[in-house]
Amino acid sequence: MKNPLEKVDLKNLSPSELVEFLGTFGKERYRSIQILRWFYQKGVESFDEMTNLSKRFRHELHQVSFISTLQPLHIEQAWDGTKKYLFRLEDGNRIESVLIPDKKRLTLCLSTQVGCALGCRFCLTGKMGLKRNLTTSEILNQILAVRKILLARESITNIVLMGMGEPLANYQNTLKAIELMHHPDAFKFSSRRITLSTVGLLPELERLAKEKISFRLAISLNATDEETRSQMMPINRLYPLKKILALCKIFLLHPRTRITFEYVMVAGINDSSLDAKRLLRLLRGIPSKVNLIPLNEAPGIPFKKPLEEKVKQFQEILMEGGLTAIVRMSKGREISAACGQLQGKSSDGRAQIWGQNQNIDF
Numbered sequence: 001m002k003n004p005l006e007k008v009d010l011k012n013l014s015p016s017e018l019v020e021f022l023g024t025f026g027k028e029r030y031r032s033i034q035i036l037r038w039f040y041q042k043g044v045e046s047f048d049e050m051t052n053l054s055k056r057f058r059h060e061l062h063q064v065s066f067i068s069t070l071q072p073l074h075i076e077q078a079w080d081g082t083k084k085y086l087f088r089l090e091d092g093n094r095i096e097s098v099l100i101p102d103k104k105r106l107t108l109c110l111s112t113q114v115g116c117a118l119g120c121r122f123c124l125t126g127k128m129g130l131k132r133n134l135t136t137s138e139i140l141n142q143i144l145a146v147r148k149i150l151l152a153r154e155s156i157t158n159i160v161l162m163g164m165g166e167p168l169a170n171y172q173n174t175l176k177a178i179e180l181m182h183h184p185d186a187f188k189f190s191s192r193r194i195t196l197s198t199v200g201l202l203p204e205l206e207r208l209a210k211e212k213i214s215f216r217l218a219i220s221l222n223a224t225d226e227e228t229r230s231q232m233m234p235i236n237r238l239y240p241l242k243k244i245l246a247l248c249k250i251f252l253l254h255p256r257t258r259i260t261f262e263y264v265m266v267a268g269i270n271d272s273s274l275d276a277k278r279l280l281r282l283l284r285g286i287p288s289k290v291n292l293i294p295l296n297e298a299p300g301i302p303f304k305k306p307l308e309e310k311v312k313q314f315q316e317i318l319m320e321g322g323l324t325a326i327v328r329m330s331k332g333r334e335i336s337a338a339c340g341q342l343q344g345k346s347s348d349g350r351a352q353i354w355g356q357n358q359n360i361d362f
């Protein structure tokens with residue numbers, strides 16, 4: 001984001017853009033490596049802390065650029081250790097991130113937009129519409145802000161992009177952020193530990209299939225026939241299930257060898273044994289696993305959660321058919337951190353709004 005002085009937010013630059021930017025000062029390529037390490041490995045928030053850069057160079061940087069940061073306004077913790085962080089952006093908008101502990105993993109779920117234009121009917125973020133895309137720095141600063149206040153023995157092991165917003169609708173900023181998450185001089189997350197979850201925007205998926213960047217892909221499927229999916233997710237009218245699944249096969253040419261399909265289970269809508277059998281047929285030939293996510297009921301959501309027996313039966317059918325199917329119980333329910341449909345309540349009336357299935361670990 002540009003500040004009033006039109007200085008450059010350096011965390012909005014990809015590694016190659018940073019090299020180019022520094023080149024305008026006549027600085028060598030290795031300077032960009034130093035800066036990346038200061039930002040993303042050491043977490044510095046001021047140029048003065050970058051002690052291997054000369055004072056003069058730091059002053060030059062200060063004249064033309066700045067280092068953006070995020071501080072949480074509010075943190076809530078659930079009994080199971082899940083934590084939700086509320087951030088206020090420079091323009092007053094608010095976003096949330098959720099930190100989910102699970103055995104040896106500590107997964108951070110990030111937002112990529114303020115609100116969302118896609119209006120999935122099981123999601124409260126969809127109800128607020130799209131306010132704006134997050135910048136690359138706003139996506140990355142969620143990681144830095146949470147990491148800064150972790151306990152010494154804790155470290156974030158996995159990143160999932162499935163908070164507020166549809167990541168592929170903010171394509172460029174999201175991909176640039178992923179590049180920095182993975183870059184050896186920035187966050188250094190393995191590509192297997194970064195998961196992007198999408199409803200399946202076809203043009204962006206096609207574009208993604210041609211990118212060199214690698215990470216895990218999760219598709220929010222949620223239904224086994226076009227009519228039901230359109231009922232739950234209006235975007236299905238534009239990008240139907242059949243075409244999304246056909247495209248998934250293209251991704252198999254890439255190192256992303258197994259796609260995760262998310263399936264939010266809703267009572268009486270998509271939880272029958274017929275649906276389970278149809279899902280098996282649909283995913284035949286696509287190496288994949290399925291995360292079954294029983295709906296979290298919330299005010300304003302016109303659906304009910306499925307019975308436990310139904311979920312179990314659904315899972316058994318998938319597993320008997322040879323699919324890996326895992327039931328993901330929501331974490332952090334009492335802090336509205338589960339399952340993404342949540343727009344909560346807070347004592348001071350702040351909106352607490354959330355994207356999709358952040359109870360999932362990958």
Ligand code: SF4
Pocket residue numbers: 115116117118119120123124125126127163164165166199340354355356
């Ligand atoms: S589930 Fe995701 S894509 Fe759908 S409305 Fe919510 S945030 Fe947007």
